[in-house]
Amino acid sequence: MKTTQNFIQNLKEFLKSKNKPQDFSNIFLGGGRHDRRRFNEMEILKLTRKNRKSSVKIIARLIKEGKIVVCPTDTVYGLLCDATSKKAIDRLFKIKKREKGKFFPIFVKDLKTAKALANIESRQEKILKKFWPGKLTAVLKRNRKLKIYGLDKKTIALRIPKHKLIKELLVKSNLSLTGTSGNISGQPTSTKIKDIIRQFKNQKFQPDLIIDAGNLPKSLPSTIIDLTGREIKTLRKGAVKFKLKNLKT
Numbered sequence: 001m002k003t004t005q006n007f008i009q010n011l012k013e014f015l016k017s018k019n020k021p022q023d024f025s026n027i028f029l030g031g032g033r034h035d036r037r038r039f040n041e042m043e044i045l046k047l048t049r050k051n052r053k054s055s056v057k058i059i060a061r062l063i064k065e066g067k068i069v070v071c072p073t074d075t076v077y078g079l080l081c082d083a084t085s086k087k088a089i090d091r092l093f094k095i096k097k098r099e100k101g102k103f104f105p106i107f108v109k110d111l112k113t114a115k116a117l118a119n120i121e122s123r124q125e126k127i128l129k130k131f132w133p134g135k136l137t138a139v140l141k142r143n144r145k146l147k148i149y150g151l152d153k154k155t156i157a158l159r160i161p162k163h164k165l166i167k168e169l170l171v172k173s174n175l176s177l178t179g180t181s182g183n184i185s186g187q188p189t190s191t192k193i194k195d196i197i198r199q200f201k202n203q204k205f206q207p208d209l210i211i212d213a214g215n216l217p218k219s220l221p222s223t224i225i226d227l228t229g230r231e232i233k234t235l236r237k238g239a240v241k242f243k244l245k246n247l248k249t
Contacts, residue, residue: 042206044197047072047165047213055211056165060172062209068092070182070196072213074163075135075221075239076189077182077196079207080107082175084148092178094205098185105137105157105224106148107179109170114158117176118142124227127247133162135239137179137224148176155228165213181221182207191216 047055059069066088068081079096081088083106093100108114111128118140120128128138142156159179161167170177181189182196184203190196192215200206223238225247232247 041208042200042210043208044210044212047211052165056168056172059209059211060169063169063173063175063177066091067208068095070200070207070210071165071169072163072211072216073166073179074133074161075181075219076191076216077193078166078178079180079182080166080169080177082173083178084175089178091205092180095200095203095207096180096183096185097205102185103152103157104178104180105159105222107161107166107170107177108158109167110160113176114140114160116143117146117148118156118158127227127232130247131240132160133167134160135162135219135222137222137236139224139226139228139235141228157224159222165211179222189221191218 045051045055059071063069063080063082066082066085068079068088068091070077071080072078079092081092083089083104089104092098092104106117108117111120111125111132114120114128119142120140124138124140128136137157137159139155139157142152142154146156148156161179166177183189184199187199188195193210193212196210200210220239221236223234223240223242224236226233226235
């Protein structure tokens, strides 16, 4: 009990402080073995009911400062960062060991935000409303006026996740966040926290923080569909099952 109280107090003090972004690890001092682990520069925070509210504040702040955070989602563990930050996106490519031509999907908090990022017609909106919030990622024609680094010139992949923590982070940070799976490219995605830690702990480029929410319910990654043309195409089969003919409007 004392360990948890110390941890929460350290979080509150950090939020009030003017510490530089790289100094955030001092929030874990006194946190104890149960609350905090560390591999090189990668911190691991055990998420509990008691530290949840304070944790949301610190995670949102870190993301706004360009940090990369592994978080639980409604599918598998995911890598989150500010989708508008060139610095953060560059690091994310290195952490995932991903080719620069393969772009990241983006989490948004609501349909209004999605419409600001993409050109969504009424027929597409009807489909999205059937599955959002949920485990469906939609590839749409992007708003050409967008100044988001690392996007394809013509399209953008969006999803509104059905997950309380991610929704809180989207609202608290007031940002659109990357919604890519928390794994190194070519390695399997996972709902198990040990798998996530094992993938990153000995890597040269690591996430700044891993949120340990334990093992998540078993789930496939999100289903990805392409809504840019008249015909709907499935780009990746995943957690949402449906027949394409049933989606036509």
